[in-house]
Amino acid sequence: MGDFWVFGYGSLIWRPGFAHVETRRAHLHGYRRSLCVRSYVHRGTRERPGLVLGLDRGGSCVGLAFRVPGDLREEVVGYLRERELVTNVYLERTHMVRLDAGGKVEALCYVVDRKHEQYAGGLHEAEAARIVASAVGQSGRNEEYVMNTLRHLEALGIRDHWLERVAGQLDAS
Numbered sequence: 001m002g003d004f005w006v007f008g009y010g011s012l013i014w015r016p017g018f019a020h021v022e023t024r025r026a027h028l029h030g031y032r033r034s035l036c037v038r039s040y041v042h043r044g045t046r047e048r049p050g051l052v053l054g055l056d057r058g059g060s061c062v063g064l065a066f067r068v069p070g071d072l073r074e075e076v077v078g079y080l081r082e083r084e085l086v087t088n089v090y091l092e093r094t095h096m097v098r099l100d101a102g103g104k105v106e107a108l109c110y111v112v113d114r115k116h117e118q119y120a121g122g123l124h125e126a127e128a129a130r131i132v133a134s135a136v137g138q139s140g141r142n143e144e145y146v147m148n149t150l151r152h153l154e155a156l157g158i159r160d161h162w163l164e165r166v167a168g169q170l171d172a173s
Contacts, residue, residue, distance in 0.1 A: 050135030
């Protein structure tokens, strides 16, 4: 099997954690970046869940596509499953993404399972900011996760207006 691609839209952008030989800006249509997953471990607790990003249906998402050598497929997919499928709130799917430099590739994506108990979709910015501001988990403050993601998106020239508005409310509090 040849090389394959992985689509990153949140923490995979700033901490992929797997070997890859190429990184390209990419567009995924039909899904949007959203703080739609309640975090019970890394950015919150069961008593006070945080919010982390998921790919939710509708719209489009600009992120990064990582090309992984085919001989690392088993290792990288194993790593991603261990990282992303801990509570099975994400579904492993392949979708076509359009690379900024031209062309389309099929990429491994992790989309949110709307039927999962951790799905928190459709939150207003103020509600999302309130949750994020008060949550802390094993990996640190939820606010740090959101702001770190936003800083990396901005450095790549990627705008996410909804996430920017959530962050603006965090700054105001």
